[in-house]
Amino acid sequence: MTIAPADRDATPDEAGRAATVSAGAVGPPPPFDVELAAGLEAFGFSVDAPFSAEDLLTQTRSGAALFTVPDEVLTGNGAFAVEDRLVPGPPGAPEVSLLISRPAKDAAAPAAADRLLPAVYFMHGGGMIIGNNRLGISEIQEWSRELGGLVGISVEYRLAPENPHPAPVEDCYAGLLWTVEHADELGIDPNRIVIAGTSAGGGLCAAVALLARDRGGPTVAGQLLMCPMLDDRNDTVSAVQMAGRGVWDRAANEVGWRSLLGDLRGGPDVSPYAAPARAEDLSNLPPAFVDVGSAETFRDEDVAYASRIWRAGGQAELHVWPGGFHGFDGLAPHATLSRQARAARLAWLRRIIAD
Amino acid sequence: MKELAGRLVALDPDAAAAVRVIAYFDRLVEGRAGLETIVRGAAVLSGCPARLDDASRHIHLEVDSEGTRRDRPTPPRPEWMRAPVVPGADSTLWLERAGPPNAVDAMVLERAAAAARGALERTSGRTRPSGPADGPAAVEVLIDGSLPESVRVRAAAQLGLGAASRARAIALEDGKAVIRAVAEAADEDPTAGDLREGGRRAGIGPAVAVADLPSSWAAAQTALRLTAEGTARDPGPRVVHADDLGGLAVLASAVGPDTRPVPDVLALERAAQAAGWMLQTLDAVAASPSMRAAAAALTMHHSTLQDRFAQAERLLGWSLHDPQGRLRLQLALALRRLHRNPPGHRPG
Numbered sequence: 001m002t003i004a005p006a007d008r009d010a011t012p013d014e015a016g017r018a019a020t021v022s023a024g025a026v027g028p029p030p031p032f033d034v035e036l037a038a039g040l041e042a043f044g045f046s047v048d049a050p051f052s053a054e055d056l057l058t059q060t061r062s063g064a065a066l067f068t069v070p071d072e073v074l075t076g077n078g079a080f081a082v083e084d085r086l087v088p089g090p091p092g093a094p095e096v097s098l099l100i101s102r103p104a105k106d107a108a109a110p111a112a113a114d115r116l117l118p119a120v121y122f123m124h125g126g127g128m129i130i131g132n133n134r135l136g137i138s139e140i141q142e143w144s145r146e147l148g149g150l151v152g153i154s155v156e157y158r159l160a161p162e163n164p165h166p167a168p169v170e171d172c173y174a175g176l177l178w179t180v181e182h183a184d185e186l187g188i189d190p191n192r193i194v195i196a197g198t199s200a201g202g203g204l205c206a207a208v209a210l211l212a213r214d215r216g217g218p219t220v221a222g223q224l225l226m227c228p229m230l231d232d233r234n235d236t237v238s239a240v241q242m243a244g245r246g247v248w249d250r251a252a253n254e255v256g257w258r259s260l261l262g263d264l265r266g267g268p269d270v271s272p273y274a275a276p277a278r279a280e281d282l283s284n285l286p287p288a289f290v291d292v293g294s295a296e297t298f299r300d301e302d303v304a305y306a307s308r309i310w311r312a313g314g315q316a317e318l319h320v321w322p323g324g325f326h327g328f329d330g331l332a333p334h335a336t337l338s339r340q341a342r343a344a345r346l347a348w349l350r351r352i353i354a355d
Numbered sequence: 356m357k358e359l360a361g362r363l364v365a366l367d368p369d370a371a372a373a374v375r376v377i378a379y380f381d382r383l384v385e386g387r388a389g390l391e392t393i394v395r396g397a398a399v400l401s402g403c404p405a406r407l408d409d410a411s412r413h414i415h416l417e418v419d420s421e422g423t424r425r426d427r428p429t430p431p432r433p434e435w436m437r438a439p440v441v442p443g444a445d446s447t448l449w450l451e452r453a454g455p456p457n458a459v460d461a462m463v464l465e466r467a468a469a470a471a472r473g474a475l476e477r478t479s480g481r482t483r484p485s486g487p488a489d490g491p492a493a494v495e496v497l498i499d500g501s502l503p504e505s506v507r508v509r510a511a512a513q514l515g516l517g518a519a520s521r522a523r524a525i526a527l528e529d530g531k532a533v534i535r536a537v538a539e540a541a542d543e544d545p546t547a548g549d550l551r552e553g554g555r556r557a558g559i560g561p562a563v564a565v566a567d568l569p570s571s572w573a574a575a576q577t578a579l580r581l582t583a584e585g586t587a588r589d590p591g592p593r594v595v596h597a598d599d600l601g602g603l604a605v606l607a608s609a610v611g612p613d614t615r616p617v618p619d620v621l622a623l624e625r626a627a628q629a630a631g632w633m634l635q636t637l638d639a640v641a642a643s644p645s646m647r648a649a650a651a652a653l654t655m656h657h658s659t660l661q662d663r664f665a666q667a668e669r670l671l672g673w674s675l676h677d678p679q680g681r682l683r684l685q686l687a688l689a690l691r692r693l694h695r696n697p698p699g700h701r702p703g
Contacts, residue, residue, distance in 0.1 A: 034386025035396075042379045042400065334399045334422030336392070 029241050030295045033323030039332025040247070040325065069134035076141050079104055087178040090170035097156040098175050099133045101141060103149045106187065118192035118353035119151040120224075121179055123172050123208070125199030125327065127229070127248065127256035128160045136198055136330075139342070146346055147354045151188050153179050157204065161259035165274040168260070169207045173217070176208055180218040192353040194222045195286075199248070199298075199327060200256065202228025206276035206305070209285050222287045222352040224345065227298055227326055228305070231277035232257040232265050236300035246296055246325035253297055277301050283312035289348045290316060291341060293324020319344050373462040376400055380466035390414065390474050394448070395422045397467035401460050403452040406431065407471055410445040410509035410518075414475075431503055438464035440471045445505040445518070494532050498524050500569030511565040521562045524572035526579040528556035532572060537562040556582045556593045571597075577607045580696040581689060583638075587631060590638035591692060603689055610693040619671075619687040620694065626670035633670075636663050640675065641685045 032040075075082050081104045086095040106117060120143065124135040133154040140152035157171035176195065183190040197205030202225040209223045234253050243250040257265045257275075264270055272279035288309055292302040299320065306318035321328070321337050329338035379396055388396075390407060397405040398418045404425075406417040417425040434453040440446035448468045450460055496502060496510035508518050516522055516536060525533040558579030560571030574597035581603060583591025597604070616624075627633045636653060640660075643649035650660040664675060671687075674680040 034383060034388050035392050037386070038379045038382035038388075038396065039399075041382060042375045334395055339423075 026237055026241055029245050031323055032246075032295050032325055033321075033328070033335065033337050035335040036323060036325060036328045036332045036337060039335055040328075069132075069137065074101075074134055074137060075104075076138070080141050080144070082137075087175060090167075090174045093167070093170065093174075094158075096171045096175045096178075097133065098179070099137065099152075099154040099156070100186070101137055101144075101152040101154075102187070103144060106149055115187075116183075116189035116192075117149050117151050117187055118147070118194070118221075119153060119179070119183075119186070119188040120349075121176050121193060121195045121220075122152060122154040123157065123195075123197035123201030123204040124154060125197070125201045125229075126159070127252065128168060128200045128203075128260045129256055130159065131200075132156060136201070140196075142342075143346060143349055147350060150353070151186055153186075160256075161262075164262060165260050165271065169204050169211065169273050172204045172208050173211050176212070176220075177217065190218075191221065193218070193220050194224055194349065194353055195220050196224035196226070197228065198226040198330075200229045202226050203230050203276060206230060206288075207273045209288075210276060210279055211273055213284055220286050222289065222348075223285065224349070225288060225290045225302070225305075226345070227292045227296065228276075228290065228302055229253070229256065229298060230275060230305055231301040232261055232270050232275040233277075234266065234297075236297075236304075238299035238301075239297045242295060242297050242299075247331070248326040249297055277305060281312065282308045283314060285309060285312075285314050287315040287352065288317070289345065291319040291321065291344065293326065293328050294320050294322045295324060296326040298326065317348055372459050376459060376462040376466055380470045384470050384473055387477065388470070388474070390416060390471060391418070391424060393467055393470045393474060394418045395424075396470075397448065397450065397463050398422055401450050401452070401463045403450055405451065405467070406449045407440065408445075408447050408449070408503050408505040409440065409475065410505035410512070412446075412475065413509065415506070430501060431506075433501055436460055436464060437503075438468040440468045440475065445508050446472075446475065447503055447505055449503070494534050497534055497565070497568045498532055498572035500573075504566050507568065508566055511568075516565050518565055520565055522565060522568060522571070523562050524560040524568050524575045526558040526560070526572065526575040528579070528582075532575075534568065554593070556584070557595075558582060559594065559596045559598075561598050574600075574604070576698075577604050580607055580698070581692050582696070583692055587635045588627075589692075589695065590635040591688070606686070606689060607693055610690060610697070612697040612699075614694070616694055617687075617690065619673075619683055620690045622671045623687045623691055626667060629670055630663075630666070632663065633667060636660070637667060637684060638688060640664070641681065641688055 074080075080101045082099060082101045085098045085100055087098055089096045102117065120140050122136060122140055124131045124133055126135070133156040137152060137154050140150075140154070144150045144152065153175070155172050155175040157169075157175075158167045160168065179186070179188070180190060180193065183193070195205050195208055197203070205223055206225055206228055209220070212218055212220065234250055234257060239250045239253065254265075261270060261274060270278050282305075288306065290302050290306045292299050303318065303320060306316040309316040319341065321341050324337060324341070325331075328335070329341045332338055379400060380393070383393055383396060394405050394407050394416050395418045398420055399422045402420055404417065404419045406415070408415055415428055417428060419425060431449060431451070432453075436450040436452060436454045436456045438448050440448050448464060448471055450456070450464060452460075454460075456464060494514070497507050497514070499507070511518070511520075511522075514534065516534070521537045523535050523537060525535060527533060556579065558575040558577065558581070560573075560575030560578070563571045578595040578597040578600060581591075581595045581600065582593055583589045585591065585593050600607075623634075623637075626637075639649045639652045640646070643652055646660060646664070647657060650657045653660065668675050671684075673683055675684055
């Protein structure tokens with residue numbers, strides 16, 4: 001372990017780490033919730049064998065079944081109208097593809113619609129190195145069903161290592177700018193846009209919120225950070241404790257961060273727009289929702305992030321689901337814990353953007 | 356979670372998927388998962404709704420194919436796949452799809468039932484019997500063969516009938532059902548007298564174990580079809596015991612609403628048109644051991660009956676003096692009642 005000893009004068013940046021270490025010796029990993037673990041194994045994953053680096057960069061990336069979303073799923077069997085839009089990318093970079101989903105009944109002439117819909121601007125997961133903008137769209141559509149209709153926009157950001165930082169986050173930010181600028185055309189209420197992301201997408205989402213604040217960009221209604229990947233240092237208690245456990249352990253996380261940052265990973269010069277845990281200032285951010293499992297690598301960096309938002313005077317809602325592994329509600333969606341996790345997100349969204 | 360079920364089948368159409376099912380339930384058992392979690396596992400792994408019934412513990416639990424628990428119980432279908440949770444007891448795990456089970460279904464049924472058995476054994480000390488308010492203890496449940504035995508036995512318990520008791524289903528003329536417990540020592544059925552005094556037409560089913568009441572009910576309904584008003588136009592018994600029907604039960608099943616009457620029945624109707632006394636007289640003749648007894652039953656002189664008899668034979672076209680002719684008469688009378696009381700019809 002390479003964890004610094006407790007330091008009462010730790011900078012805010014170090015507080016999460018230091019506090020956990022000072023609480024005493026690190027025990028064994030918290031047990032997985034039993035229903036979640038059973039679901040994980042039924043998928044053919046082992047709870048004791050996370051993705052290897054080879055898995056991540058070869059087979060999972062080559063379009064394995066788990067990462068493919070067929071068209072009929074994408075449209076919710078016709079309940080949603082889905083289109084791809086190519087929009088301007090960051091300065092000097094290629095265009096960015098946005099997947100735009102709206103309720104089929106609201107699809108005709110959105111600009112002329114008599115009601116403006118709230119929107120969720122979404123960044124998919126995949127450790128910065130895999131995935132596509134179809135992943136996760138079904139949960140956004142579920143929110144749409146539950147909240148009386150919303151527009152979902154999922155951004156196809158460039159992936160590392162071919163496109164290291166800042167390509168992914170700048171793509172996400174460019175897509176958000178276009179979305180806000182074209183809110184009218186899209187039939188979106190610009191005051192009710194939430195940005196959201198899962199895992200690596202959660203990290204990108206937090207970074208987009210920082211960028212928007214620091215560049216005087218659009219003000220969004222909230223940031224929904226689902227088990228976000230925030231800290232390139234990859235050395236929290238939970239990262240160490242959960243090594244070799246779950247689907248995304250410390251070794252897999254190392255592959256992701258190194259792909260994004262190369263040799264800068266873990267060093268002194270990492271931008272907060274790459275790893276939001278590095279941000280010195282977490283004030284003046286949109287209200288945050290953070291959730292994470294107690295049995296996953298990201299537990300402590302996510303708890304620390306929420307704590308630091310409070311410390312800076314901001315608003316955050318934090319859920320740590322006991323026995324949850326990384327991405328548990330996607331891999332075992334039927335389980336009780338997964339249902340409760342989704343219900344908590346929906347309740348937050350309802351408060352933030354519903355009529 | 357249909358995605359999971361879909362992927363299980365897509366990735367492993369046969370044996371390997373079954374192995375994953377085993378791993379799933381092993382994990383639940385290891386973690387001492389509760390019944391709902393187990394039933395939900397059965398539902399999501401098979402891709403169809405699942406349910407668990409345990410009559411003695413008053414457990415009824417339904418989960419849809421997405422893994423969501425249903426608030427209200429729904430009636431089961433007899434063709435669904437199922438497995439006993441506790442062999443020989445009233446505990447059943449169901450998959451709500453007609454069989455035959457594929458490899459995954461079969462494994463889900465077996466492993467989920469085994470897991471549920473463990474959970475029941477672990478928690479049985481915590482369950483307590485619930486009172487009649489627990490569910491609709493309606494008689495209809497006891498006689499509905501489409502419901503699982505466990506549900507019927509539970510309903511019987513709420514009516515004070517233990518699983519080991521014997522009872523009869525009684526079909527009344529207004530379509531209602533009555534369940535009567537049968538005292539073990541009693542040879543006589545005490546209910547028959549009550550019903551006669553009450554004057555209601557009734558078909559009385561055989562005494563059966565509580566779980567077999569649907570069959571007693573079916574027989575009682577058949578017996579009810581062979582009852583009559585007991586009037587001149589519709590003479591015959593107002594109460595009929597299914598136990599006494601013999602081959603008439605087979606005859607009853609052959610007469611539906613659209614069955615055309617055989618010529619003997621038409622002849623009987625023609626004879627009835629010719630004389631108001633005809634049906635009652637023929638019924639008495641058919642029901643009595645001798646002409647003399649029939650005359651006594653009709654309170655008429657023997658010779659008067661002889662005259663009517665000759666007239667009836669002419670109108671019917673067959674002899675009533677030989678056993679074969681008397682059988683024809685009995686069958687014609689029975690068929691006439693069956694036509695008057697088709698299945699599902701409420702006599703009276």
